[in-house]
Amino acid sequence: MPIKNLVVNCTDVQRSVEYYTKFLELPVLGEPTAERAVLDAVTATIELRAVGNGRDRTTWSPDDLQKGFRHIGFKVDRLDERAGVLKAAGVEFKLDPLDAEGKVRICFFYDPDGTLLEMIQGDLQYAAVLDADGVARERALGVPRRPRFDHVAVTIEDRDKTSEFYRDNYGFSFIGTIEQPHDQRGFHIGYLKGGDTVLEVFTYEVEKSSRGPQLDVAGFAYAELAGDPPDLPTQNAPDGTKVYVDRDGFAFAVGSEA
Numbered sequence: 001m002p003i004k005n006l007v008v009n010c011t012d013v014q015r016s017v018e019y020y021t022k023f024l025e026l027p028v029l030g031e032p033t034a035e036r037a038v039l040d041a042v043t044a045t046i047e048l049r050a051v052g053n054g055r056d057r058t059t060w061s062p063d064d065l066q067k068g069f070r071h072i073g074f075k076v077d078r079l080d081e082r083a084g085v086l087k088a089a090g091v092e093f094k095l096d097p098l099d100a101e102g103k104v105r106i107c108f109f110y111d112p113d114g115t116l117l118e119m120i121q122g123d124l125q126y127a128a129v130l131d132a133d134g135v136a137r138e139r140a141l142g143v144p145r146r147p148r149f150d151h152v153a154v155t156i157e158d159r160d161k162t163s164e165f166y167r168d169n170y171g172f173s174f175i176g177t178i179e180q181p182h183d184q185r186g187f188h189i190g191y192l193k194g195g196d197t198v199l200e201v202f203t204y205e206v207e208k209s210s211r212g213p214q215l216d217v218a219g220f221a222y223a224e225l226a227g228d229p230p231d232l233p234t235q236n237a238p239d240g241t242k243v244y245v246d247r248d249g250f251a252f253a254v255g256s257e258a
Helices: 013-023 079-088 132-140 159-170
Strands: 003-010 036-040 045-050 068-075 093-100 104-110 116-121 148-155 173-179 188-194 197-203 219-226 234-236 242-245 251-255
Touching: 003 013, 003 148, 013 036, 013 045, 013 079, 068 197, 079 093, 079 104, 079 116, 132 173, 132 188, 159 173, 159 188, 159 197
Parallel strands: 003 045, 068 116, 148 197, 219 251
Antiparallel strands: 003 219, 036 045, 068 148, 093 104, 104 116, 173 188, 188 197, 234 242, 242 251
């Protein structure tokens, strides 16, 4: 079962709509309001919700040694051209375009409220393939005509436990790994595939920090998965949605598969 929806809090919905439609070509679904807009990211939706607390209130850090949400990734074509448009508009980058492990090209940049986004060009060449059918389905998606939601990245403590939880409860398959042999922190990446979407899980062999979700602060709020409610701690989003928090502080809601 896939990731259905990603809720991203923002201080100005219209500004964020303009950003995501201009730079990531995500069409608006329905009629946006000052409080909410839903965008079509091909394999999932991106839901923008208005909050009063801005970037200055967040406890999220761009240091990937902080457990929980890390970034939202989009598969694209013409990555360097797209990055050039972002840079010309003054968008803040965390990482300029480069060739990365797995023979893909990537870059990282921020949305208007500090949510970290990634663009990825090319098919990952995994260090180890653990589910050949899952990898084949991923590659069958092809080169996107416009940016396509690909994954949410999270830093975790224990890859086996995380894989087991999302496999048993939500049908995610552990399809492969990428190694980072030059990273002295002992950085490893695993890919848990659900439908046409992925949880990209980061593990490190050094100490990590923790944070709890902030559902009323600008930035990534939570993902929505298809399936049944888990036995986990909960918080309520500002609109009353029950949000579950996994062992690493990643927040998600659950809904029907339809």
